[in-house]
Ligand code: HEC
């Protein structure tokens with residue numbers, strides 16, 4: 328498998344229409360609405376203690392009707408598991424512990440509180456629940472679909488309606504599985520650069536083989552391999568190039584402790600991210616949306632903790648910074 332690995336990738340077909348997921352599944356109101364839904368957000372962990380720290384915390388509750396099917400409950404818990412791999416920490420605080428508040432992300436329709444409605448985005452599974460009648464007039468999908476409604480049950484809070492178990496399977500095992508891997512891999516890739524700058528080659532090497540480190544991108548890889556026939560050859564080519572840079576060349580320079588060569592290789596790998604995400608170097612733009620600033624810009628916090636400026640990494644072909652739409 329090592330020669331065919333595709334890294335940090337997902338798929339033009341999917342980006343175009345969510346097509347690879349399962350036949351007939353619709354993503355509404357736009358084909359990327361599930362990509363830009365805010366599942367996690369920057370928050371604090373260990374609030375009210377000296378351990379307090381910035382972290383990515385859950386921003387979504389997964390809601391199921393008390394009387395709905397066991398299959399939907401299974402998918403809701405799978406979503407919680409996948410989202411939990413993406414978020415770094417549930418957002419623990421002394422206050423929550425004192426008031427015995429549940430940090431768990433799966434909630435029954437009958438138990439959801441006003442505070443929860445005001446504080447979180449919702450993923451609502453199925454129709455047999457007390458929230459569905461409130462949201463139904465704003466839905467346009469039919470059959471199997473995932474539909475995002477802005478400012479749904481509370482101002483500033485969005486709701487993602489997941490029509491049935493097929494749509495739920497997609498969201499849990501494809502979308503959220505991908506997100507957790509892509510973001511873990513991204514953050515580790517950034518940290519790896521910082522470690523190279525500090526000449527901490529052992530730790531940088533460790534990150535390459537850590538399933539939660541750069542290798543976290545194995546999730547996108549696995550998904551992509553499963554749909555390889557439907558991926559454009561040009562995309563596979565830039566993906567293969569990136570794998571070679573990260574897992575072969577970079578590893579070699581780290582092993583030798585060759586800082587300048589490691590930096591140059593890391594930077595060349597970043598150019599491949601930009602090739603696919605922005606459409607550069609003759610590569611089509613395969614990522615058809617601008618990532619959400621709150622969770623994406625967590626990488627800038629990692630970089631600044633190591634004392635790196637934006638232009639350490641963002642220069643030349645990778646100069647683009649800013650989250651303006653349309654980029
Ligand atoms: C072969 C093309 C390709 C390469 C190379 C690539 N990506 Fe991606 N990446 C994509 C596509 C396509 C998506 C969007 C998938 C989708 O539709 O959800 C994506 C999505 C992501 C996301 C998730 C964004 C979000 O908000 O959902 C992250 C994070 C990411 N890539 C990181 C990286 C990093 C870091 C690199 C370079 C080290 C990289 N990618 C290289 C194609 C690529």
Ligand code: HEC
Nearest residue numbers: 517520597600604627630635636637639640648649650654
């Ligand atoms: C250690 C290297 C590094 C540093 C330092 C860094 N970034 Fe990034 N940044 C990356 C990588 C790698 C990507 C490509 C991943 C992607 O496109 O999702 C990226 C992507 C981005 C994007 C692309 C979003 C889009 O539209 O696709 C923005 C915006 C951004 N960074 C802003 C910043 C800002 C602002 C700073 C400084 C406060 C900064 N970055 C510091 C490595 C870095």
